[in-house]
Amino acid sequence: MHAEPTTFRDTPCIRLQADGASALVALHGAHVLSWIPADGRERLFLSDRAIFDGQAAIRGGIPLVFPQFAERGPLQKHGFARTTPWTFHGIDDDALFELVDDGTRFPGWPHPFHARLRLHLDATRLSVALEIDNTGDTPFAFTAALHTYLRVADIASVTLEGLQGCDYEDSANGGTLHREHNYEVTFDGEVDRIHGDVVAPLLLVDGNENLAIEQEGFGDVVTWNPGEQLAARIGDLSPGDHRHFVCVEAAQIVQPAVLAPGETWTGMQRLG
Numbered sequence: 001m002h003a004e005p006t007t008f009r010d011t012p013c014i015r016l017q018a019d020g021a022s023a024l025v026a027l028h029g030a031h032v033l034s035w036i037p038a039d040g041r042e043r044l045f046l047s048d049r050a051i052f053d054g055q056a057a058i059r060g061g062i063p064l065v066f067p068q069f070a071e072r073g074p075l076q077k078h079g080f081a082r083t084t085p086w087t088f089h090g091i092d093d094d095a096l097f098e099l100v101d102d103g104t105r106f107p108g109w110p111h112p113f114h115a116r117l118r119l120h121l122d123a124t125r126l127s128v129a130l131e132i133d134n135t136g137d138t139p140f141a142f143t144a145a146l147h148t149y150l151r152v153a154d155i156a157s158v159t160l161e162g163l164q165g166c167d168y169e170d171s172a173n174g175g176t177l178h179r180e181h182n183y184e185v186t187f188d189g190e191v192d193r194i195h196g197d198v199v200a201p202l203l204l205v206d207g208n209e210n211l212a213i214e215q216e217g218f219g220d221v222v223t224w225n226p227g228e229q230l231a232a233r234i235g236d237l238s239p240g241d242h243r244h245f246v247c248v249e250a251a252q253i254v255q256p257a258v259l260a261p262g263e264t265w266t267g268m269q270r271l272g
Contacts, residue, residue: 001121003091008033009052014088016095019123028054030086030097030117032062037272038123043211045151045245049236057082059236060149060245062128064117067109067142069253070171078147080106081115094118094129103136112136125272129217132266134259141258145222145251146269152206155225155243159184162202162213163221168195169254187246190227196220196254204248215250217267222249 001018008024013033016023020038025031035043046060057063057078066081068074076083081099084106089096096118103112114133119126128146152158163180170176172192180195184205198221202213215221224247226234231242250269257265 001091001095003088003095005088011052011054014095014097016091016119016121018121021121021123021126023119023121023126025088025095025097025119026052026058026061027085027088027097028052029058029064029082029084030099031058031064031082032119032126032128033058034061035121035126035271037125042151043126043271045149045241047236047241048238051236054085055083059234062149063147064130065143065145065147065249065251066115066130066132067111067113067140067144069143069145069251072143072253075106075108078145080109082147086117094120094127111138111140113140125270127268127270129266129268131264132257132259133264134261137261139258139260141256143251143253143256144267145218145249145253146267147222147247147249148269148271149245149247150204150211150271152204152244152246153209154207155187155246157207158246159186159205160202160223160246160248161185161205162200163195163198163223166195166198166221168193185223187223187225190230191223191225193223194220194251194253195223202248204246211271213248214270215268217265218250218252218269219255220251220253222247222251222253224249 024034068079
């Protein structure tokens with residue numbers, strides 16, 4: 001795997017290349033903006049209206065959610081990792097990005113930690129691993145997710161396989177609890193669900209194209225598409241954008257991760 005510094009919309013980035021595939025990662029949030037396997041087809045959705053000001057979260061790609069999912073805590077929505085500059089530390093087997101805090105950097109978060117994002121790229125697959133070290137002297141709990149926006153041709157023809165039998169919290173319907181009985185999950189209107197205890201690999205079926213999705217360490221999967229009405233109120237989406245992505249997020253939400261001093265937590269999502 002080869003890495004070179006570059007910019008995208010005036011944002012410092014690292015471009016990764018391996019086996020005819022490429023990925024583009026912004027240092028702002030260690031945010032994966034693009035993943036193009038060797039077949040030349042972009043697999044991630046990035047909004048044309050995404051904001052690249054070094055402050056806001058970027059709409060699309062793979063935002064990092066840490067240490068808080070959504071509004072489930074006192075911090076800003078989805079935490080601070082996705083809106084903070086990370087440092088690129090080069091390549092061994094993986095491309096390595098790091099974020100270090102001594103407990104004084106982020107208001108409302110007094111816990112020292114060392115976060116690492118590891119990316120591995122080959123001709124057909126992308127692996128993204130988030131590692132969190134507790135470098136302080138007291139335990140802390142957190143929630144986290146890889147908020148992956150997958151590009152699709154038309155949301156109306158998309159199905160997701162592998163969630164049958166999982167319980168889920170329907171965030172678009174007041175947080176009500178349900179069990180998924182369907183082998184194929186479809187996306188009709190607003191979908192916002194937290195599926196717990198997901199162990200089976202998933203398969204995203206987009207017309208004649210399939211994408212395998214696996215995860216380790218993360219216990220949950222979030223499925224999200226805003227649907228037409230909500231999408232129209234999201235300023236950094238263009239009209240009709242909701243038809244061209246679905247978020248399938250590896251997540252740790254239902255049972256927050258708890259790290260004792262000196263412990264490390266790792267969650268990984270593999271695409272392809």
